[in-house]
Amino acid sequence: ETGVTQSPTHLIKTRGQQVTLRCSSQSGHNTVSWYQQALGQGPQFIFQYYREEENGRGNFPPRFSGLQFPNYSSELNVNALELDDSALYLCASSKPGGPYMNTEAFFGQGTRLTVV
Amino acid sequence: AQSVTQLGSHVSVSEGALVLLRCNYSSSVPPYLFWYVQYPNQGLQLLLKYTSAATLVKGINGFEAEFKKSETSFHLTKPSAHMSDAAEYFCAVTLENTGNQFYFGTGTSLTVIP
Numbered sequence: 001e002t003g004v005t006q007s008p009t010h011l012i013k014t015r016g017q018q019v020t021l022r023c024s025s026q027s028g029h030n031t032v033s034w035y036q037q038a039l040g041q042g043p044q045f046i047f048q049y050y051r052e053e054e055n056g057r058g059n060f061p062p063r064f065s066g067l068q069f070p071n072y073s074s075e076l077n078v079n080a081l082e083l084d085d086s087a088l089y090l091c092a093s094s095k096p097g098g099p100y101m102n103t104e105a106f107f108g109q110g111t112r113l114t115v116v
Numbered sequence: 117a118q119s120v121t122q123l124g125s126h127v128s129v130s131e132g133a134l135v136l137l138r139c140n141y142s143s144s145v146p147p148y149l150f151w152y153v154q155y156p157n158q159g160l161q162l163l164l165k166y167t168s169a170a171t172l173v174k175g176i177n178g179f180e181a182e183f184k185k186s187e188t189s190f191h192l193t194k195p196s197a198h199m200s201d202a203a204e205y206f207c208a209v210t211l212e213n214t215g216n217q218f219y220f221g222t223g224t225s226l227t228v229i230p
Contacts, residue, residue: 004159033216042122042206042220043160056217090159094216105216107152107159 004029004093004108012114013081021076021111023091031055031094032074033105034066038087049074078113086115118143120190120207122221130229135179135194137224139207142188147209149190150218151181154204163205166190177201202228 005024013019025032031050035043045058049068063079072093078085092105123138141147148167152160164175171183181192190207204225208218 031216033218035218035220040222042208042222043218045217045219048217058217092160092216104162104165105218107161109157109159 004091004106006089006091006108006111008111009109010112010114012116015081015083015115017081018077018079019081019113021078021089021091021113023074023076023093023108025072025074025091025093026106029093029095029106030072032068032072033092033094034074034076035090035092036060036085036087037090037110038084043090046076081115083115086113088112118145118147118209118211118219120149120209120219120221122205122207122224124224125222126225126227128227128229129197131199132196135192135197135201135226137192137205137207137226139181139190139192139221140188141190141207141209143209143211145211147211149181149183150208150210151175151179151190151192152206152208152220154206154223156203160206163192197226197228199228199230202226 007022033048034046037043047057048055052068065077067075088110090110091108094105120141150165151163164173166183174180179194204223206223207221
């Protein structure tokens with residue numbers, strides 16, 4: 001059973017640019033959540049995808065958007081990057097059971113985004 | 117709305133001593149509570165979870181936590197600290213039927229002194 005993999009591991013972007021982060025969920029997992037972890041802080045929930053549709057969103061502006069593909073992999077897109085977007089972005093996948101069931105979430109190692 | 121507060125951003129213990137990491141929650145409905153551990157440059161690993169079954173929950177690596185509704189607490193303990201326990205620990209809350217949409221605390225960094 002493969003784990004959750006994220007790419008790239010590190011990324012440096014300039015303020016105002018756009019970025020796409022990728023996540024391959026664990027085999028058989030159909031729910032993917034994204035979190036932003038600023039330095040010295042706990043992860044903050046961005047949004048969740050279930051069967052290719054957004055299912056819940058945290059307090060993040062619309063320039064944070066996502067996609068989930070038929071194979072349940074996912075992308076996080078951030079437009080008009082700001083310096084405060086610098087953070088570790090974590091992806092987590094959950095076993096089938098539907099978006100309303102609390103099954104264990106498995107986290108990837110994250111993508112470290114630096115905005116300069 | 118639900119949230120968790122972790123008391124103490126840094127905790128230091130001697131090797132072999134008791135580990136106690138504190139977490140208090142706020143929720144208008146019965147919560148599900150979790151403890152995750154994060155090693156440097158790693159993602160989060162689940163230590164244990166409370167989902168309304170037994171109030172004393174045992175997890176991996178000798179950790180356990182007790183859900184106390186009267187105190188709105190879910191403190192993490194380990195009887196004897198090991199050097200390999202040095203890491204960042206996060207308490208998290210979610211609600212039933214929200215599909216693992218977690219709300220995390222700010223974390224506690226555990227240092228183990230040899």
